[in-house]
Amino acid sequence: MFRTLLIKEWRERLLIVIFGLGLMVVLLAAFLIFADSQDLREVIPVGFLIIFFPFIALILGSGAFEAEFRGGSWAFLLSRPVRKGTIWLAKLAALLSIMAGFWLLFLGLMAVVPGIGGIVSGFKLPAMLQSGFEFFPLIVLSSFFYFSVAFALSILSERQISLVFGSFFIGSAIQALLAYISFQAAGRGYLTAGGLFPWLDAYRLALVLSSLAFLAASMFTFRYADFSQPKRKILALLKHTAIFLALAWLLIAAWTALRPGLPEEFNSGIEVVAGKAFFSTTRGLYLCGGAGDKISKLTARGRFDVGNFVLRGGKVLYSGYTGRNAEFAIHVMNIDGSDKRLLIGSGPNDPAILGWAFDFALSPRGETAVIHSEDIEGSLRRRTYKKTLWSIQTDGTGLKRLPPLDPALAGNGKEYSSLRILAWSASSDSLLIMSRPREGSSSLWTYAPATGTQACLFEGLRVVPGPVSPAGDAVIFAHQPEVKGPIEVFLLDIVSREKNPVMTVDSPGASIWSIMNAVWSQKGDRVAFLAQESRGVFSAAIYSRSDRRLIEEKNLSAEKPSPQEPSSLNPSIDWIDEDTRLILGVPKERCLKVLGLDLAVEKKIPVPPRLGKEYGVRAAGDAVLIQDFTNVTVWRLDLKTDNWKKIW
Secondary structure, three states, rough: HHHHHHHHHHHHOOOOOOHHHHHHHHHHHHHHOOOOOOOHHHHHHHHHHHHHHHHHHHHHHOOOOOOOOHHHHHHHHHHOOOOHHHHHHHHHHHHHOOOOOOOOHHHHHHHHHHHHHHHHHHOOOOOOHHOOHHHHHHHHHHHHHHHHHHHOOOOOOOOOOHHHHHHHHHHHHHHHHHHHHHHHHOOOOOOOOOOOOOOHHHHHHHHHHHHHEEEEEEEHHHHHOOOOOOOHHHHHHHHHHHHHHHHHHHHHHHHHHOOOOOOOOOOOOOEEEEEEEEEEEEEEEEEEEEOOOOOEEOOOOOEEEEEEEEOOOOOEEEEEEOOHHHHEEEEEEEOOOOOOOOEOOOOOOOHHHOOOEEEEEEOOOOOOOEEEEEEEEEEOOOOOOEEEEEEEEEEOOEEEEOOOOOOOHHOOOOOOOEEEEEEOOOOOEEEEEEEEEEEOEEEEEEEOOOOOEEEEEEEEEEEEEEEEOOOEEEEEEEEEEOOOOEEEEEEEOOOOOOEEEEEHHHHHHHHOOOOOEEOOOOOOOOOEEEEEOOOEEEEEEEEOOOOOEEEEEEOOOOOOOOOOOOOOOOOOOEOOOOOEEEEEHHHHEEEEEEEEOOOOEEEEEOOOOOOOEEEEEEEOOEEEEEEEEEOOOEEEEEEOOOOOEEOO
């Protein structure tokens, strides 16, 4: 009997099938005819998807019981010796199979017809967000939802046009509500961040469960409602719909609370100031106390994806996405985590005033923050980039625009260029800024926030700056004058603008990024760094500013790596014992090495087996913190006892 009912439903929907096939033929013809017009070729398939599938879904769903109304055969249908559930299921299966046939047919067109698949898969919704999620599956879910709403309402009336419009408005209102709730839930931290838009998973699940809720309400109403009284039938459908939608949305709420989500990842390395260590992850900013055993989260509960932070003058300036609507915000607090304050966010200092905030710096005493923002205007093909510096007091007052940047520093506005604030120099009371255009020479500049005075300190083809000295009066950087040429390492005095050569790396495996992990002594009189001689082979070096002398130890890690070994297994270095020795982390050798000032290996400390393959070292008083990038953990090594402890 089920097969007979199924065939009957297919026959009754034959005209709709022919109509849908005809529209697809029109789509294909239009796409081929306008092959020379790129704009039309992009609009036709996307417009067809947006209009065709919801429309067909509404037509099929709203006409589920149209034949019974038209022929007045409700009493005969419900009195037949066939279970009501069988009748309902046959109609649902027949109509859904037709919908699925249209979906599969369009997938076939995407695979066979050149161009359609690329256009549909490359379409972004909305385009300005460039979200990258697949458009066709979302249309399938949306059309299934419209079908479910129309199918549930089809038992109420024979007026198919009214049902189509009513189902469309009800379905659109519920979809908008679900999208809004999902977006708000992501912004308030109830959804684990995954990709650019964590609300999308919740929205998809909400569409599926809400669709099933309408279908379940339709089935229960069909089986148990009194069809002889229209009012009771309507009330029964409303009651069942409310019950099943409530259950569906409770399941969604439980899913958002219980889902494990994506694992936490590091956003930064460990930074140590006054014996306190800071690091950021995709879930917040963390502080490791002076003893090194206690780690506390400094940011608010829920999602706070910290993008950047600066430590200076007893303050911590940090940015991220948190709060309502996952808005961008810049916060400041004391170095001990007290006196948290919102600098840029909702309120008088709304981020819309600044544009898109890229980078920031703190003054030496921590009383002023400077923020680099960028306004992007125009279309994708004709964009303009306007870079601006702003200053604001760390008590939240005095937001103002600083004098404009020199065009040689900010770029011509037509082509994108990268601008990065490296530090705020205490000796010259000026910012050290790195400018890197998409094409042409990179340069190092100083910018005085008080007067707007700017000066170019160095310009070269390829420049990679290292850290600035503690006093902010010198910076170490690598320069490659020619592509595939030798790499020159310099120490630049920011005040006198004197450029002192440090070393030259001239080996086949060297690149502009071969000079890495430079660390300054506390007094700023020496800087230690690592240089990559070839793949897997590094040398350590110490440069003394007063003596202008370089001490270098080559071939610290000469073990030849396998081709499958990740390039991130790089060593790391830091000063220990009041700058009298160095600690070197060598992931390839699974150990830490203590080096003297002559760079001779004094001690070798094996790492625990549970420590991952990729890790970095950072000194913190009498201990060394080891950041395990593989397992996203932090370990503490007591240098006096050589005891290891996982502290986070």
